[in-house]
Structure formats: structure tokens, C-alpha cells
Amino acid sequence: MGDRPVHFEFHSSDPAASVAFFEQALGWRFDRWGDFDYWLATTGEDPPGIDGAVEAAPEGVEPYTMNTVQVSDLEASIEACEKAGGTRIGDIREIPGVGRWARIREPGGNHFGMMGPL
Numbered sequence: 001m002g003d004r005p006v007h008f009e010f011h012s013s014d015p016a017a018s019v020a021f022f023e024q025a026l027g028w029r030f031d032r033w034g035d036f037d038y039w040l041a042t043t044g045e046d047p048p049g050i051d052g053a054v055e056a057a058p059e060g061v062e063p064y065t066m067n068t069v070q071v072s073d074l075e076a077s078i079e080a081c082e083k084a085g086g087t088r089i090g091d092i093r094e095i096p097g098v099g100r101w102a103r104i105r106e107p108g109g110n111h112f113g114m115m116g117p118l
Helices: 015-026 074-083
Strands: 005-012 029-032 038-042 051-056 064-070 087-095 099-105 111-116
Touching: 005 015, 005 111, 015 029, 015 038, 015 051, 074 087, 074 099, 074 111
Parallel strands: 005 051, 064 111
Antiparallel strands: 005 064, 029 038, 038 051, 087 099, 099 111
């Protein structure tokens, strides 16, 4: 089997409304992460399922969803994506206490993240 999605992000035009919606409609719990306008979502306790977050969509960008896949070797996984026709978008980012993250565009145009260890 391959690497699996471990996190999602809803990039919202109105994060407060999105958080309130998911709390009320689906019973999810949200906690602000540090001083960031980034709200971690706990979607439940029983597998299967993944947790995620809500944050503001960048200015001028339509709301979208970003899924992140956990990988054991970020550079090797980026290389495998590129060999398969994908493209890395931007630099690798270090997320303190979490890991190193890269954004990939697959040949069909979808973007997703890959998270490797620090």
C-alpha cells in the first residue's frame, strides 16, 4: 500500500462561519493553533477518519480544500511525484513541532500537500 492522507484543510472565505457550520452540522470540535488564524478540527474519536483545519483562503483565491499525505522521506516523495508528471509548487516549509511540508500539483491540476518528518 502507498502513503495515505492524514490531514485536510478547508481554505475558507469566512473561517468563523466555516468553523461554526462544521461544529453545528457535523459536531466537530475546533481549537485555535497558537497565535495563527488556523483552527484545528477534531472530527471524531473512532477510526476511520482524519482530522483537519480551517483557515482563510488567500486574498483573491476561491475557497478550496487541501489534503496532506504523510510520507517517510519528503525529498524522495517529491522526486517520485516529479517523475510521474507532477510539479512541486513553492519551497519546502518547516512547520515547527510537526514536520516539513511541500505542495504538489498533479498532472490533472489538483494540488495536495506532503508532510515528512523534521
